[in-house]
Every structure is written in structure tokens, then in C-alpha cells.
Amino acid sequence: MTTLLESDEHKSLREAVSAFARSRPRATGPAESRHFWQEAGKLGYIGVSLPEAYGGGGGGVTELSLVLEEMGAAGNPLLMMIVSPAICGTVIARFGTEEQKRTWLPGIADGTRLMAFGITEPDAGSNSHRITTTARRDAATGDWLLTGRKVFISGVDIADATLIVGRTEDARTGKLKPCLFIVPRDTPGFERRQLDMELHATEKQFELTLDDVRLPADALVGDEDAGLLQLFAGLNPERIMTAAFGIGIGRYALSRALDYARERTVWKTPIGAHQAIAHPLAQAHIDLELSRLMTQKAAHLYDAGDDMGAGEAANMAKYAAGEACVKAVDQAVHTLGGNGLTREFGLATLITAARVARIAPVSREMILNYVSHQTLGLPKSY
Incomplete structure (x- = not known):
């Protein structure tokens, strides 16, 4: 199903994704979903929006949204496509250091690595200005220390790392400003608890607790002052x-x-x-x-x-x-x-x-x- 806004390349991509997704059985469990994800990654569909220099397809959100739509229309929607390539991959591609790009983007693109995204908090809801997860510098080592809670975070158990939205204090004004940190899954002090959901989905939802999680200085994505x-x-x-x-x-x-x-x-x-x-x-x-x-x-x-x-x-x-x-x-x-x-x-x-x-x-x-x-x-x- 195409529209007048689509180029011939987009139509071809849509047809190819549709044929691929319809040829596979519906993923009703985590193992099936993971297998489908890996197959899609090998074919270049997961990383279609990421830069070619880091293993992606060199496209944009236009192509990635087209891929997800056709997978959903075939009965195989991949919720983590919203998170891993679209949010985390985009942020790292635009603002990450060269080392962060080399470390994460190729794996995100080919489906061998997954990244979750943590922004929602129990007491903040839709008001992102009330986020209380804070990051402070260890003056002696230059490390970051993160403390806070997150809730309704998808796929943390299958993700290699979570891109956490925290806040640092502006030394001049004393106000908190948002910053992004890459937190590997097994980092000490980074705990998760699966939420008991009525929602039937292969991706589970989690509450996260960060108790003075120590991260190296290069865990910060982008500029501390970009907000x-x-x-x-x-x-x-x-x-x-x-x-x-x-x-x-x-x-x-x-x-x-x-x-x-x-x-x-x-x-x-x-x-x-x-x-x-x-x-x-x-x-x-x-x-x-x-x-x-x-x-x-x-x-x-x-x-x-x-x-x-x-x-x-x-x-x-x-x-x-x-x-x-x-x-x-x-x-x-x-x-x-x-x-x-x-x-x-x-x-x-x-x-x-x-x-x-x-x-x-x-x-x-x-x-x-x-x-x-x-x-x-x-x-x-x-």
C-alpha cells in the first residue's frame, strides 16, 4: 500500500519489507520476536535510518517508519524499533562521540545489539521538567554518579544498555538541565523490576532503580549544556x-x-x-x-x-x-x-x-x- 508521496525507492522498500514480514509466522513469544529482529537486522531493515559509515542504510526516519508500518501490517510489529534505532540510534548518530558511534551504531544497525530508553518516572508522568534522576560529577575521578528511578521502560532485559535521561545542576543558576547517559545492562547499582502488565507483548516493561550508578566520563552523550x-x-x-x-x-x-x-x-x-x-x-x-x-x-x-x-x-x-x-x-x-x-x-x-x-x-x-x-x-x- 503506497501513496503519492513515496518515491520508487520507497515503494520498493515497502514491498520488500512486506514480503519478508508476511513470509514469517507471527511472533508470539520473546524467542520468536528476537529471531525475527535478527533476521530483519541482517537484511538491513533495523538500521535503514542510520549512517552508512556505521553500518546503516543511510536513510532517515521516513524509511524506518515505513519499515515498522509494513511489519505491523503483516502482524509482526516490533516495539523496540521505536526505541533502539529510532530514539537511541538517532541521538547517538547526531550527538555521540566518534567512539560512541563506533561502539553502538553498527550493532544497533544489524540487530546484534539493542538499546532501551529511560525517561519516564513515577512522579513526573508527562511533566519531563519534574524528572528527578540526577547526575553529579565525582571530583576525584571525573566519573558520573546517577541516582533515580524510571518506570515503564521497554525491553531492558534484552537490551545491552539503556539510554537514561538524567539531570545535572547548572553551576551558574542551580537549575537542573537534561542530559543523556549510556548505562550498560550489568552496571553495578542499576537494578530492574519487571512490571506485571495486562498488555500482551513480547517486550516486557520494567521499573528501574539507579543507586549511585558510577559511569565513566565518556558515558555522557553529546554536550552537557545542550539540554x-x-x-x-x-x-x-x-x-x-x-x-x-x-x-x-x-x-x-x-x-x-x-x-x-x-x-x-x-x-x-x-x-x-x-x-x-x-x-x-x-x-x-x-x-x-x-x-x-x-x-x-x-x-x-x-x-x-x-x-x-x-x-x-x-x-x-x-x-x-x-x-x-x-x-x-x-x-x-x-x-x-x-x-x-x-x-x-x-x-x-x-x-x-x-x-x-x-x-x-x-x-x-x-x-x-x-x-x-x-x-x-x-x-x-x-
Whole structure:
């Protein structure tokens, strides 16, 4: 499924990813998901957005979001694509030292290394300015010491390291400013606890505790004084990729519902001939297509270096895709009736998965706040 905005190269990539993902069984467990990830990495799909000099495909978020969407549409969405190449890979490629790039990017690109991303905290929620994970220098050694907590962090158990968002104190003002640190999985003082989730996903969620985690000076990614610039270099791709994730899931659910509606006959004609079935499915398709256009716009703006325009479009794309995904999954399950809740048809587990596109990485309400304040110029209530 292509659009007018796509080049011939993009269409070919979309077709190749679709053929690959559809030729593999749905990954229903961690081992299957990891195998699928490794296969995709060998084919260059995981690292398509990373620089060629470090083993990537030399593309951008446009190509990476296309890959994730087609995997989702085939029933194999990879949540960690949002995290490892899109957030962590992008941040390191843009702001990392040469050593950090050589150490991490080739492995992220070919799927042999994974990186998680830790920003959300129990008491901060959507207010990133309330992050309390702090980093301070050890004057004697020059090392960094990190202390704090994180929650709802995906895939920490399978990641080689986590890119942690901490805050350092500005010596001049005393204010805290965000900084990014690479924390290897087995670093002393870096503890994880798996959260008991109703969400059915191969990637687990964790709460992290950092108790004076000692890191070398070169664990800092980028400039200590860059602040929000570096952070949002990863958050805009995160929103774009979450949109692609939601569109892919919505397309998969819709395709299952369409197959069923064409074949299921209760009276004289297939149920898809009845407008009560056909129209909601048509509406779901329209919503998915519209959200995909905004996702492509956001990706193009980001890849063109328009961070301001990309921020607005990425938030809109994530909002639109989240809504379209939930509605498509709901209508797909409803179309199948009782069969929609059976394991055989594989749609019931998508009910909770679809909510992820609405809730994470930022809620739809916070996106509406962003648009009302930043785009429409309305005053804040907080």
C-alpha cells in the first residue's frame, strides 16, 4: 500500500519489507520476536535510518517508519524499533562521540545489539521538567554518579544498555538541565523490576532503580549544556515511529476483518455486503490513510532538518494514528463478533496493544495541549 508521496525507492522498500514480514509466522513469544529482529537486522531493515559509515542504510526516519508500518501490517510489529534505532540510534548518530558511534551504531544497525530508553518516572508522568534522576560529577575521578528511578521502560532485559535521561545542576543558576547517559545492562547499582502488565507483548516493561550508578566520563552523550535539543532529537522520531506502529496494527486488524467480511455468510450474501458492516470498515480505512499522510509529512520534515515543523507534525501524526488504530482494532473485533475474541483469529490481543499508540509515549490529551498552545496560540492552564 503506497501513496503519492513515496518515491520508487520507497515503494520498493515497502514491498520488500512486506514480503519478508508476511513470509514469517507471527511472533508470539520473546524467542520468536528476537529471531525475527535478527533476521530483519541482517537484511538491513533495523538500521535503514542510520549512517552508512556505521553500518546503516543511510536513510532517515521516513524509511524506518515505513519499515515498522509494513511489519505491523503483516502482524509482526516490533516495539523496540521505536526505541533502539529510532530514539537511541538517532541521538547517538547526531550527538555521540566518534567512539560512541563506533561502539553502538553498527550493532544497533544489524540487530546484534539493542538499546532501551529511560525517561519516564513515577512522579513526573508527562511533566519531563519534574524528572528527578540526577547526575553529579565525582571530583576525584571525573566519573558520573546517577541516582533515580524510571518506570515503564521497554525491553531492558534484552537490551545491552539503556539510554537514561538524567539531570545535572547548572553551576551558574542551580537549575537542573537534561542530559543523556549510556548505562550498560550489568552496571553495578542499576537494578530492574519487571512490571506485571495486562498488555500482551513480547517486550516486557520494567521499573528501574539507579543507586549511585558510577559511569565513566565518556558515558555522557553529546554536550552537557545542550539540554532539550538533544532530548527532542530522539522524542520526535519516537512519536513518528509510534504513529507508524499504530498504523501497522490498524492495517493488520482491518485486513483480517475484511477477509472475514468477504467470506462470512449468514443469510444470502457475505456480511460485508451490508452497510452496517461495510461503512465502519471504510471509515477505519480512511482514518488510517489520513494518519499515514501526516506521519509521512512528519518524517519528511524531520529528515529535512526542520525540527520545529517536525515537532508539530509528529505530535499530530501520533494523535491521529493512535485514534485510527484503536478504532480499526475495535471495529475489526466487532466485525468478527465472538470470533474476534478467539485465539484463532489473533485480534483480541490487539485490543490492549492498540491502546499503547494512544497512551505512549505521550497521551492524546498532552498532544491536544501542545497543539492548542504551540499551534493555535491559546494560553496554558498549567
